Amino acid sequence: EAGVVQSPRYKIIEKKQPVAFWCNPISGHNTLYWYRQNLGQGPELLIRYENEEAVDDSQLPKDRFSAERLKGVDSTLKIQPAELGDSAVYLCASSLARGTYEQYFGPGTRLTVT
Amino acid sequence: RKEVEQDPGPFNVPEGATVAFNCTYSNSASQSFFWYRQDCRKEPKLLMSVYSSGNEDGRFTAQLNRASQYISLLIRDSKLSDSATYLCVVSPSGGSYIPTFGRGTSLIVHP
Numbered sequence: 030e031a032g033v034v035q036s037p038r039y040k041i042i043e044k045k046q047p048v049a050f051w052c053n054p055i056s057g058h059n060t061l062y063w064y065r066q067n068l069g070q071g072p073e074l075l076i077r078y079e080n081e082e083a084v085d086d087s088q089l090p091k092d093r094f095s096a097e098r099l100k101g102v103d104s105t106l107k108i109q110p111a112e113l114g115d116s117a118v119y120l121c122a123s124s125l126a127r128g129t130y131e132q133y134f135g136p137g138t139r140l141t142v143t
Numbered sequence: 144r145k146e147v148e149q150d151p152g153p154f155n156v157p158e159g160a161t162v163a164f165n166c167t168y169s170n171s172a173s174q175s176f177f178w179y180r181q182d183c184r185k186e187p188k189l190l191m192s193v194y195s196s197g198n199e200d201g202r203f204t205a206q207l208n209r210a211s212q213y214i215s216l217l218i219r220d221s222k223l224s225d226s227a228t229y230l231c232v233v234s235p236s237g238g239s240y241i242p243t244f245g246r247g248t249s250l251i252v253h254p
Contacts, residue, residue, distance in 0.1 A: 062242070069246065070247075071147075071232075071245050072230075072244045074241050074242060077241075088241070120186060120187075131177060132232075132242070133189070134186035134187050134188070136185070136186050
């Protein structure tokens with residue numbers, strides 16, 4: 030069974046440019062998470078989707094970040110405009126549902142903003 | 144106090160040693176607990192769930208202490224391949240569900 034797929038794997042952009050990340054979760058997983066992980070830190074939740082509904086987005090910087098999950102499957106996370114401090118690894122994860130179900134992570138997108 | 148705290152280490156141990164990590168959490172309403180393993184420049188991978196009654200998987204044992212609000216991970220007979228960062232994640236029940244990861248504990252197993 031295919032795991033969580035993310036693209037691109039690496040992205041280098043200049044500050045003030047837009048960037049988008051794509052995630053395809055494990056088939057049948059209703060819950061999708063976007064995390065940001067800085068060096069030496071654990072993943073920090075940005076937003077969680079239950080099917081196509083965005084919930085738990087309190088930690089998403091809404092002035093520059095946006096996300097969508099059309100049809101409750103694939104998801105896109107966008108940053109516009111990017112800032113130097115956005116350099117991090119952006120991880121997507123999915124689980125069968127929220128609660129006690131374990132999360133499965135994609136390989137992440139390593140973003141460098143110069 | 145951070146919601147989830149881990150000693151970043153590194154824990155430097157010889158092969159065959161037994162090593163234990165703790166992870167403390169501040170939200171007494173937390174209901175779900177997991178340990179993940181993360182290799183350098185890789186994504187976190189689930190190591191094991193932590194149940195109220197404890198959980199054992201081969202050389203790995205996870206325990207939950209609700210009274211003191213911490214979970215633990217014990218690794219017996221350490222292997223070189225156990226070298227990684229071990230992340231704990233804690234989630235509350237009901238309402239806003241935000242899984243919170245610790246910063247991870249680095250383990251280095253040497254020959």
